[in-house]
Amino acid sequence: MTIPFNKPFIIGDExxxxxxxxxxxxxxxxxxxTKKCQNFFEExxxxxxxxxxxxxxxxxxxxxILCDIKEGDEVIVPSYTFVxxxxxxxxxxxxxxxxxxxxxxxxxxxxxxEKHITPKTKVIVPVHYAGVACDMEAIMNLAKxxxxxxxxxxxxxxxxYYTFADGTKKALGSIGHFAAFSFHETKNIIAGEGxxxxxxxxxxxxxxxxxxxxxxxxxxxxRGEVNKYGWVDLGSSFLxxxxxxxxxxAQLENLDKIQSKRIDIxxxxxxxxxxxxxxxxxxxxxxPNYSTxxxxxxxxxxxxxxxxTALIKxxxxxxxxxxxxxxxxxxxxxxxxxxxxxxxxxSDNFTDSLLRLPFYYELTEKEQNxxxxxxxxxxxx
Amino acid sequence: MTIPFNKPFIIGDExxxxxxxxxxxxxxxxxxxTKKCQNFFEExxxxxxxxxxxxxxxxxxxxxILCDIKEGDEVIVPSYTFVxxxxxxxxxxxxxxxxxxxxxxxxxxxxxxEKHITPKTKVIVPVHYAGVACDMEAIMNLAKxxxxxxxxxxxxxxxxYYTFADGTKKALGSIGHFAAFSFHETKNIIAGEGxxxxxxxxxxxxxxxxxxxxxxxxxxxxRGEVNKYGWVDLGSSFLxxxxxxxxxxAQLENLDKIQSKRIDIxxxxxxxxxxxxxxxxxxxxxxPNYSTxxxxxxxxxxxxxxxxTALIKxxxxxxxxxxxxxxxxxxxxxxxxxxxxxxxxxSDNFTDSLLRLPFYYELTEKEQNxxxxxxxxxxxx
Numbered sequence: 001m002t003i004p005f006n007k008p009f010i011i012g013d014e015x016x017x018x019x020x021x022x023x024x025x026x027x028x029x030x031x032x033x034t035k036k037c038q039n040f041f042e043e044x045x046x047x048x049x050x051x052x053x054x055x056x057x058x059x060x061x062x063x064x065i066l067c068d069i070k071e072g073d074e075v076i077v078p079s080y081t082f083v084x085x086x087x088x089x090x091x092x093x094x095x096x097x098x099x100x101x102x103x104x105x106x107x108x109x110x111x112x113x114e115k116h117i118t119p120k121t122k123v124i125v126p127v128h129y130a131g132v133a134c135d136m137e138a139i140m141n142l143a144k145x146x147x148x149x150x151x152x153x154x155x156x157x158x159x160x161y162y163t164f165a166d167g168t169k170k171a172l173g174s175i176g177h178f179a180a181f182s183f184h185e186t187k188n189i190i191a192g193e194g195x196x197x198x199x200x201x202x203x204x205x206x207x208x209x210x211x212x213x214x215x216x217x218x219x220x221x222x223r224g225e226v227n228k229y230g231w232v233d234l235g236s237s238f239l240x241x242x243x244x245x246x247x248x249x250a251q252l253e254n255l256d257k258i259q260s261k262r263i264d265i266x267x268x269x270x271x272x273x274x275x276x277x278x279x280x281x282x283x284x285x286x287x288p289n290y291s292t293x294x295x296x297x298x299x300x301x302x303x304x305x306x307x308x309t310a311l312i313k314x315x316x317x318x319x320x321x322x323x324x325x326x327x328x329x330x331x332x333x334x335x336x337x338x339x340x341x342x343x344x345x346x347s348d349n350f351t352d353s354l355l356r357l358p359f360y361y362e363l364t365e366k367e368q369n370x371x372x373x374x375x376x377x378x379x380x381x
Numbered sequence: 382m383t384i385p386f387n388k389p390f391i392i393g394d395e396x397x398x399x400x401x402x403x404x405x406x407x408x409x410x411x412x413x414x415t416k417k418c419q420n421f422f423e424e425x426x427x428x429x430x431x432x433x434x435x436x437x438x439x440x441x442x443x444x445x446i447l448c449d450i451k452e453g454d455e456v457i458v459p460s461y462t463f464v465x466x467x468x469x470x471x472x473x474x475x476x477x478x479x480x481x482x483x484x485x486x487x488x489x490x491x492x493x494x495e496k497h498i499t500p501k502t503k504v505i506v507p508v509h510y511a512g513v514a515c516d517m518e519a520i521m522n523l524a525k526x527x528x529x530x531x532x533x534x535x536x537x538x539x540x541x542y543y544t545f546a547d548g549t550k551k552a553l554g555s556i557g558h559f560a561a562f563s564f565h566e567t568k569n570i571i572a573g574e575g576x577x578x579x580x581x582x583x584x585x586x587x588x589x590x591x592x593x594x595x596x597x598x599x600x601x602x603x604r605g606e607v608n609k610y611g612w613v614d615l616g617s618s619f620l621x622x623x624x625x626x627x628x629x630x631a632q633l634e635n636l637d638k639i640q641s642k643r644i645d646i647x648x649x650x651x652x653x654x655x656x657x658x659x660x661x662x663x664x665x666x667x668x669p670n671y672s673t674x675x676x677x678x679x680x681x682x683x684x685x686x687x688x689x690t691a692l693i694k695x696x697x698x699x700x701x702x703x704x705x706x707x708x709x710x711x712x713x714x715x716x717x718x719x720x721x722x723x724x725x726x727x728s729d730n731f732t733d734s735l736l737r738l739p740f741y742y743e744l745t746e747k748e749q750n751x752x753x754x755x756x757x758x759x760x761x762x
Contacts, residue, residue, distance in 0.1 A: 236469075237438035332613070
C-alpha cells in the first residue's frame with residue numbers, strides 16, 4: 001500500500017449539502033453556501049470582508065486589479081513561492097522583483113524587501129510558507145513608510161495567527177490590505193480547487209464585489225442599492241459554483257477536528273525526526289515566536305540536492321511519496337526572458353534541499369511511524 | 382407554487398461521481414472526470430482540443446491571452462451580449478468595438494462587422510445567442526480576408542450546428558480559432574459555474590495548456606515531455622475542481638435525454654405562442670436555415686419596453702418568473718467612460734423588448750400550458 005503525499009477526504013455533510021444546494025434552486029455563485037462560508041470566515045477570524053473565489057490564484061488576481069497595477073509598477077515577491085504569487089501581478093503588466101527568504105525559514109526576509117523598494121514599488125506580497133507567519137509587523141511598517149500595498153499570499157495559512165510586539169494577535173490574512181487563501185486539495189480545508197479573497201480596508205469592499213461579478217454592480221442591485229445593474233468596471237467571473245461552496249462548508253463545520261488531527265500529525269513528525277536534527281543530518285521547521293503553527297505542511301531540509309534526490313528515491317522504493325516544492329522563480333524561463341540572472345541563495349537552497357512529507361487528514365499513526373522509521377534508516381546508512 | 386425562470390437539477394450519478402473523485406485520491410484540476418468530460422466533447426463534436434475551465438468567462442480570457450491582445454488592439458463584439466464577451470478582452474487592454482445585431486435575430490450582423498473592421502482589428506467575437514448560430518461562413522470569410530482571429534462565444538451553444546453553403550455541417554465552437562462554452566446553472570448542461578475552451582488550431586494546443594496551468598509547462602511534464610516544470614509564460618488557474626467535473630460528467634451522460642426534453646419544451650412554446658405572433662402581438666425566434674436549434678432558451682419580443690414591463694409584472698402576479706436579458710453594452714457606464722455614445726438600434730430594441738420565459742429540464746407540460754395561457758390572457762386584455 002503506497003502512502004501518498006496527499007489524499008483528499010470527505011469529513012461530514014459534503015454530499016448532502018451539494019444535494020441541498022441543487023434543491024434550493026441555485027447552484028451558480030453567491031448562493032446560500034457561499035454566504036455561509038463567507039460568514040464563517042468573517043466571524044471566526046475577524047476578517048472584515050470575505051469573497052469566495054474559484055482559486056487562490058483568482059483571489060490574487062482580484063487583489064492585483066484592486067491595487068490598480070499598471071505596466072511598469074514593481075511588485076516585491078519572494079523567489080521561493082508558487083508561480084501565482086507573481087503571475088497575478090505580471091498579468092496586469094507589473095515588473096516582478098524577486099527577493100530572498102531567511103536562511104532558516106522559507107518566508108520572505110523584510111531586510112531583503114527593504115533593499116528592493118524603489119519609488120515604483122506598488123505592492124509587497126508576503127507568502128506565509130507552510131502557514132507560518134511572515135514578520136508582518138516589519139512588513140507593514142515598511143509598507144506604511146513607503147505607501148505600498150500589502151497582499152498576503154495566505155494560500156497555506158488558514159487558522160494561523162501573528163502576534164505583534166504589543167501583544168495583539170491577529171489572524172493571518174487580516175493584516176495586509178488584501179489576502180488570498182486556497183482550498184486546493186492539498187490544503188487543510190479543501191474543495192479540490194477554490195480560494196477566497198479577504199478585503200481588510202472598507203474602501204475596497206464595493207469595487208471588490210464589482211470586479212468579482214464580471215465588472216458589474218450586480219451585488220448592489222440584489223441588495224436594492226441601485227435600480228439596474230450594468231458594466232461599470234473591469235472584472236472577471238471569480239465566483240465558485242455553489243457545488244464547491246457546499247463541499248467547503250461541510251469541511252468548515254469540521255475545522256477544529258481537522259486542525260486538532262493535523263497538529264498531532266505535525267508534532268509526531270517533529271518529535272520523531274528530532275534526533276536526526278540534533279545529529280545535524282537535517283533541518284526542521286522553525287516557528288518564530290510571533291507565529292502560531294497551523295500544521296499545514298511538514299517539511300525537512302536536507303544538506304544537498306543530491307541527498308534529497310536520494311531520499312525521495314529511497315522513500316519511493318518503500319512506497320512513500322515525498323515531494324520537493326518550488327523552484328526559485330528568478331531562475332524560471334519566463335523571468336529570464338526579460339531579466340538578467342540574479343543570485344537569490346536562500347531560495348535556491350530551499351529549491352534544492354527542502355522535502356515535504358506525506359500529510360493529510362487520514363494519515364494514520366502507523367503510517368507515520370513507518371515514514372519516520374524509513375527516513376532514519378536512510379540517514380543511518 | 383411559483384414557476385421559476387430556471388431550476389438546476391440532478392439527473393444521474395452527480396453525487397456518486399463526486400464521491401468517486403474524492404476516493405480516487407485527486408480532486409484538484411485535471412483529474413479523471415475532467416479528462417472524461419474533455420474526451421466526451423472532443424469525440425461528440427469533433428473539437429480538436431477541449432480544456433475545461435471554471436467558467437465561460439475564464440475560457441474567453443484564455444482565448445484573449447492566446448490571441449496576444451495588446452493595448453490598443455480592437456475587438457469586435459455584439460453590443461447585445463453578456464459583459465464577459467467584452468471584459469475578457471478589455472482586461473488585456475483591448476479597445477472594444479460594439480456592433481449591431483440583425484433586426485429580427487439578436488446575433489451579430491456580419492455586414493455590421495465588415496463596416497467596423499480597421500487595420501487594428503484583431504478579433505471578432507460572434508456570440509451564438511440562444512444557441513442559434515451566427516452566420517459563421519460570412520464571419521470566417523471576413524476574418525480570413527483581414528487576418529483576424531475569431532473567438533466564438535458559444536456560452537449557450539452546446540449541441541448546436543452550422544451548415545456551410547457546400548453542405549458541410551459543423552458543431553458550433555469548432556469553426557472559429559477558439560470557442561468558449563458555459564456550464565452555468567442556466568445552461569442546458571450544468572455545473573453551477575463552469576466552462577470550457579475549445580482550441581481548433583493545433584498550433585495553440587501547447588500554449589493553451591500552459592496558460593491554463595498558471596503559465597507552467599506542468600502538463601508536458603506529466604506527459605514526460607520535459608524533465609522539470611517551471612514558469613514559462615503568463616497564465617492563471619483556469620482548471621475546475623474535479624468536484625465540478627464529476628458533476629458535469631453525470632450530466633453529459635444524459636445529454637441526449639436532456640436535449641430531447643428541452644426540444645419538446647421549446648416546440649411547445651413555439652406552437653403555443655404562434656397565434657400571438659400571427660396576430661402581430663409578439664415576435665418569436667427565427668432559426669436561420671444554416672443553424673440547428675439546441676433549445677437553450679425560449680424568448681419572445683414585445684412591441685415596446687412598456688409592454689414587456691407590464692407582461693413581466695402580470696406574469697409575476699401569476700407566480701411565473703420571466704426575465705429580460707442584456708443591456709446594450711455600448712450604453713454601459715464603463716464603455717461611456719472612454720467612448721462617445723453611439724447608436725446601435727437593434728441591440729437597443731432587444732434590450733427593451735426581449736423577454737425570456739421559464740425554461741428548465743423539470744418544467745412540466747402543465748406548467749408550460751399555464752404560462753402560455755397567461756401570456757395569451759395578457760395580450761387579449
